[in-house]
Amino acid sequence: MNTSAIRSALAALAFGCALLLPVAVQARGYTPQGLCGVYARLDIGSPAGTCVALLADEAQGLRAPRRILEVAPGRYWVVDMGSWEPRRGRLLEMVLPTEGPAPRRARLSVLAEQLDRPLGLVAGPDGKIYVGESGAVWRTPIPSSPGGALQRETVIDGLPGDGTHPLKELAFGPDGRLYVNVGSDSDACRDASSKQYPLPCPDLAGPKPRAAVYEAVLAGPDHKLQSFKPFATGLRNSVALTVLPDGPARGTVLQGENSIDYEDVGQPPEELNRLQAGRDYGWPYCVGNRQPARGYESRPGCKATEAPLMLWPAHAAPLQMITGPAGSRFAGQLLVAWRGHQPPGHRVVGYRLDARGLPSGKPVEWLAGWSPKPGVRPMGRPTGITVDRQGRLLAVEDFNRTILMLLPDTGAALQK
Numbered sequence: 001m002n003t004s005a006i007r008s009a010l011a012a013l014a015f016g017c018a019l020l021l022p023v024a025v026q027a028r029g030y031t032p033q034g035l036c037g038v039y040a041r042l043d044i045g046s047p048a049g050t051c052v053a054l055l056a057d058e059a060q061g062l063r064a065p066r067r068i069l070e071v072a073p074g075r076y077w078v079v080d081m082g083s084w085e086p087r088r089g090r091l092l093e094m095v096l097p098t099e100g101p102a103p104r105r106a107r108l109s110v111l112a113e114q115l116d117r118p119l120g121l122v123a124g125p126d127g128k129i130y131v132g133e134s135g136a137v138w139r140t141p142i143p144s145s146p147g148g149a150l151q152r153e154t155v156i157d158g159l160p161g162d163g164t165h166p167l168k169e170l171a172f173g174p175d176g177r178l179y180v181n182v183g184s185d186s187d188a189c190r191d192a193s194s195k196q197y198p199l200p201c202p203d204l205a206g207p208k209p210r211a212a213v214y215e216a217v218l219a220g221p222d223h224k225l226q227s228f229k230p231f232a233t234g235l236r237n238s239v240a241l242t243v244l245p246d247g248p249a250r251g252t253v254l255q256g257e258n259s260i261d262y263e264d265v266g267q268p269p270e271e272l273n274r275l276q277a278g279r280d281y282g283w284p285y286c287v288g289n290r291q292p293a294r295g296y297e298s299r300p301g302c303k304a305t306e307a308p309l310m311l312w313p314a315h316a317a318p319l320q321m322i323t324g325p326a327g328s329r330f331a332g333q334l335l336v337a338w339r340g341h342q343p344p345g346h347r348v349v350g351y352r353l354d355a356r357g358l359p360s361g362k363p364v365e366w367l368a369g370w371s372p373k374p375g376v377r378p379m380g381r382p383t384g385i386t387v388d389r390q391g392r393l394l395a396v397e398d399f400n401r402t403i404l405m406l407l408p409d410t411g412a413a414l415q416k
Contacts, residue, residue, distance in 0.1 A: 028058050028401050029378030032103065037407045040103040043376050044404070045369025051409040052367065055106040055394075056094065058401040062108075063088075065396035065403060067121040067320070067384040071129055071142050076388070078108070078396065078403065079121045079131065086161075089115030091131060094403065095146050106403065109147040116161060119239065120170030120180075121384075126223045130178070132168030134161030137180065137216075155218070155225055156180065160210060165237040169320075173243040173251050176223075177215055179231060181238035184211035188260045188293065189284040196295055201284055204233060211283050213238050213255060213275060234281040234305060235273070236260065240318035240336065246326075249357030256318030256336060257308070259287055262294065270316045271308035272359065279306045309358065310351075315342040319383045324350065328391035334359040335366070337382040337395065346370045346380035348395055366393060366406065 032040035032054065039053035046052050056062060067079040075095060082088030091112040097104040120132025128139040136157040140150040155178075159168060165183025172178055189201035203210040208230075215231035218224065231253070240256030257271035260283075268287035275281075286302035287293045288311060312318065317340035324330025333350035340346065348367040351359035370380030381399040388394060393406040 030054065030057075030400070030402070031376050033376070035102055037410060038097075038102040038104045039405070039407075042404065043373065044367055044380065045365070046367055046406055047365075049409055050406055053405045053407050054103075055096065055403040055405055056108060057403070060105060060108050061092075062401040062403070063090075064398040065092075065384065065401065066119055066398055068094075068386050068394050068396050068403065069121050069123065069129070070386060070388040071123065073389055075142075075146055076386075076394070077111070077121060077129065079115075079118045079384075081117055081119065081167075081398065082115075084117065086116050086134070087114045089113075089118040089133070091115060091118065091150075093146055111147070111150055112152070117166055119167040122170045122172055124172060124178075124218075124223065125176045126218075128223075130155065130170055130172075132170045132180065134166040134168060135159045137168065137170065137178075156216060156228055160185075163210070165239075167237075167239055169239045169241045171241045171243050171253070173253070174245050175251060177217055179241060179243065179253055180214045180216060180228075181235075181241055182210050182212050182214055183237040183239070184283065186284075187236075188295070190295075199299075203284075209233055211235055211237075213241065213253070215277075231277055232273075232275040232279050232281060234283045234286075235275075236283040240321045242321040242323060242334070244353075244357060245323060247353060247357035248355070249353075252358070254309075254321060254334065254359075255281075256312070256321050257281070257283075258317055258319075259314070260284065260293055262314075264314070266314050268293070269314050270312040270318060272310040272312060272318075273306065274309040274358070276306070280304075281306050281308075310360070312338075313340075313342075313344050315340040316345045317341075320385055322385060322387070325387050325391070328387050330366075330387055330391070330393065333364065335385055335387070335393075336363075337385045339381050339383055341379065343371070346382070348382050348385055348393070367395060367404075 036051035036053035044052040064081045078092040080090045117134040130139045137155045163185030169181040212230045212233045216228045217226040219226045237258045238255045244252045253275040255273045282305040285296045290302040316338040319339045320337045324333040349363035354360040372379040381397040382395045383398045384396045395404045
């Protein structure tokens with residue numbers, strides 16, 4: 001049997017079982033470089049004294065992992081979008097191995113299938129886990145044992161799942177309010193032939209605009225939905241969304257804007273926005289620091305929109321933001337996964353919070369040096385990040401189909 005046939009047989013076996021057993025197959029595009037702890041080491045830049053470990057890849061059945069979250073000690077849930085086709089997504093559970101020869105691989109089981117382009121994955125104030133599919137948000141208690149059955153309950157439904165930006169990111173504030181991304185229907189309010197739609201842009205019209213972040217109020221002992229309304233508008237695609245949990249800026253909603261796609265290498269910049277209720281952040285008419293977008297140069301009004309808190313490099317593509325938990329080496333930082341294919345994309349960075357409690361200054365590079373290196377590694381495609389209870393940074397890549405972990409570098413030699 002040739003290599004292709006072997007891979008197909010293994011994949012069929014894996015997907016037919018609830019438990020996806022680890023298989024000794026090389027990661028997609030990566031060549032391991034010895035050991036990082038008890039896992040395969042990947043040649044990805046990280047701070048001195050650390051290394052990047054490969055926990056799982058397509059050999060464990062990963063297709064397009066987008067989010068990861070530790071839901072209980074040593075138990076991680078992974079949102080695998082599957083593809084951009086509807087109903088290909090899954091919710092997986094990952095457990096790390098505690099024994100066996102190195103390099104070890106994590107074990108994954110399937111908790112839910114046929115999800116519609118899932119993305120958001122957060123823990124709620126009610127102790128339940130919330131999942132954002134393209135058209136709905138649902139929650140479930142955490143089963144008492146790994147791989148246990150879910151108890152799904154719809155929280156919000158009827159969300160728009162069509163267009164260019166159907167993915168729903170979720171973020172809870174310290175007051176229990178839930179913020180939901182409702183991305184724009186198009187890249188720049190243009191049709192498939194790049195012709196501008198009539199003004200005002202249809203995405204922004206009516207009581208339920210797109211290109212917005214919505215606020216959901218959940219109340220009572222059962223955390224039932226009380227209201228769901230636009231919080232901030234003029235935001236093309238808020239898949240990077242978080243709320244500061246503490247400090248002087250406690251409760252501040254931060255959004256990383258994936259800006260309009262110019263073909264230019266350096267334009268327009270991405271934005272870090274501090275969202276405020278009822279404010280307009282400019283899409284599709286304005287980009288960067290309140291500058292007119294192409295095609296809207298003669299339209300006034302950009303100065304009346306909200307200025308970004310910070311400008312980020314063009315095409316960096318922020319795909320998730322979290323705040324580093326207290327007690328970890330990431331405390332006091334806003335962590336961002338940049339997936340963009342142009343430098344300085346394809347890395348995970350941190351911005352230190354200043355005296356105001358807001359991110360500022362130059363980025364700290366946690367996972368960098370992630371440009372393609374033939375025979376060693378592909379270009380990095382980080383789409384989701386988390387920091388677990390042990391203070392370890394985990395990242396997932398959709399295109400490269402991996403789950404990675406930043407670990408102390410013990411200098412262990414490859415065990416055979």
